[in-house]
Amino acid sequence: MTDLELSGVSRWYGNVVAVNDVTMTLGPGVTGLLGPNGAGKTTLLHMMAGFLAPSRGAVTIDGSPTWRNPAIYRKLGLVNEREAVYGFLSGKEFVRASAKLHGLPDADAATRRAIALVEMTDAQDRRMDTYSKGMRQRMRVAAALVHDPAVLLLDEPFNGMDPRQRMHMMELLHSLGAQGRTVLFSSHILEEVEQVSGTVQVIVAGRLAASGDYRTIRRLMTHRPHVFAIRSSDDRRLAVALMASPSVAGVTLGKDGLTVHAGDYGTFTRALPRIALDEGVRVRQLIPSDESLESVFSYLVSA
Amino acid sequence: MNMTIAWITARGLFGRKRFLLLLPMPIILIGVTAVGLAFDAPAADLAETVLLGLGVATVLPLVSLIVGTGVLGSEIDDGTVVHILAKPIPRGRIIMAKLAVAASVSAVATAVPMFAAGAMIGGTRLGAGFALACVAGALAYSALFLALSVLTRRPVLLGLLYVVIWEGLISNLVAGTRTVSVQHYVIRFAAELSGSEWFRTTVSTAVAAVMTAVVTVAGTWLAARRLRSFSVAGETS
Numbered sequence: 001m002t003d004l005e006l007s008g009v010s011r012w013y014g015n016v017v018a019v020n021d022v023t024m025t026l027g028p029g030v031t032g033l034l035g036p037n038g039a040g041k042t043t044l045l046h047m048m049a050g051f052l053a054p055s056r057g058a059v060t061i062d063g064s065p066t067w068r069n070p071a072i073y074r075k076l077g078l079v080n081e082r083e084a085v086y087g088f089l090s091g092k093e094f095v096r097a098s099a100k101l102h103g104l105p106d107a108d109a110a111t112r113r114a115i116a117l118v119e120m121t122d123a124q125d126r127r128m129d130t131y132s133k134g135m136r137q138r139m140r141v142a143a144a145l146v147h148d149p150a151v152l153l154l155d156e157p158f159n160g161m162d163p164r165q166r167m168h169m170m171e172l173l174h175s176l177g178a179q180g181r182t183v184l185f186s187s188h189i190l191e192e193v194e195q196v197s198g199t200v201q202v203i204v205a206g207r208l209a210a211s212g213d214y215r216t217i218r219r220l221m222t223h224r225p226h227v228f229a230i231r232s233s234d235d236r237r238l239a240v241a242l243m244a245s246p247s248v249a250g251v252t253l254g255k256d257g258l259t260v261h262a263g264d265y266g267t268f269t270r271a272l273p274r275i276a277l278d279e280g281v282r283v284r285q286l287i288p289s290d291e292s293l294e295s296v297f298s299y300l301v302s303a
Numbered sequence: 304m305n306m307t308i309a310w311i312t313a314r315g316l317f318g319r320k321r322f323l324l325l326l327p328m329p330i331i332l333i334g335v336t337a338v339g340l341a342f343d344a345p346a347a348d349l350a351e352t353v354l355l356g357l358g359v360a361t362v363l364p365l366v367s368l369i370v371g372t373g374v375l376g377s378e379i380d381d382g383t384v385v386h387i388l389a390k391p392i393p394r395g396r397i398i399m400a401k402l403a404v405a406a407s408v409s410a411v412a413t414a415v416p417m418f419a420a421g422a423m424i425g426g427t428r429l430g431a432g433f434a435l436a437c438v439a440g441a442l443a444y445s446a447l448f449l450a451l452s453v454l455t456r457r458p459v460l461l462g463l464l465y466v467v468i469w470e471g472l473i474s475n476l477v478a479g480t481r482t483v484s485v486q487h488y489v490i491r492f493a494a495e496l497s498g499s500e501w502f503r504t505t506v507s508t509a510v511a512a513v514m515t516a517v518v519t520v521a522g523t524w525l526a527a528r529r530l531r532s533f534s535v536a537g538e539t540s
Contacts, residue, residue, distance in 0.1 A: 049389065051385070051388070051533070051534060051535040052535060053532070053534065068532060070390070070392060070393060072391075073391045077389075078385070078389045080382075080535070082385070084382035084383045084385075085383065086311060086315060086386070088314055088315060088318040094386075097307050097310075098386070100307040101387065103391070
């Protein structure tokens, strides 16, 4: 169990505040770091990785500061945003050099294991400047994993990967999280975050706008009506009955069923079965249609 | 010294096109000496023009500048330095490995042709004196340029200004400034080790020895200290 903790962390450049008073604790599992461009995600990741000093506050891993503390890299693996690699080395040499720099007792075995984990064994002897962007990215992940770190930070890890490689990387992150590692990755593609992790940290304009499971975050946004898509045995009859319920703010009747705007998630979901039963209508489908990460994210950014 | 970092550094150095710039310089040094001897140029004149003017004042600092700023500066420029920094290695050991590679390469690239040119002009003692002086000079220059590559964003420009303006111009006009000129330490060592009367500088052997050590240690210490606080700027997000 390794915790990455940020307490009251701010970072400014002159008069520009890049990260503003962020406090969060990341525990085992996979967490997605989300935010629009320029929100401060990379600045935050650099501070977590010990490559930038916080102007105020502290970033610690199990109580040890990450800034000016090279020993922290025994627990930390980093895949940063810049894709530069030593193109003159083969992939195997690159990962093996990482293993040796970590002082691993059996660098060769660790190298084989890490390269197999990212499915790059077949291409391991080629020079890295002959790799595609996605292959380089996977070798960088292998190098970051070679010492079996408890915390793994990845900045835009899916960049340049084809769909199959992307799927494989998602599975890899899932399994690393399931093994009890603390994995944080940033991405600007919401579907990626949605597929890999339910837990998100949302950064907007340098501030932590929301934190936790995005479905829970959505339900806590009580000022925004929840939108549900409903199909039933008699949509028109159900629409009339729902309009009479105080938990419903509006109903749209379409050819694909009803779109219901409910003021409160809990009250509506408790009221619907009762209303349907009273009206003798069978509900065939009930989908919260704005609980996607995309809706949650757009609500947070526009708030 | 960390051998893995030294190995990566050497592979990177020899794999870069910039390294090819080193090849013509020793050849020019020996070629000019051969031409001078073929035309019966006086040994003293040839020694001053080739060994001092071309070798000590030009080839040694330029080779050291190319190599010294290349061993770490190039990795900082392209971002690959993060792969080394994200490891549990004390920053001083990273700098020591970089310095060892830079100083060794610069020393070999200058001492060998200087020995050849010196031996051709005035015998093996003259050649050996200049070769050993170049080894000491390569160490001091490498530490200086390595520090510049971590401390500034324009190490090559600042290094050139130091070599051309400070050493090439000011230290030849104002005697007092020679105590902070690596070129004059090398001239003093060469004069002392070769036993030749042809070369003169106002810097004493003791000052040259102490200052060479000071430049090397200070450059290494400053580079390691700066690397401990190395920051990666947040670029886009």
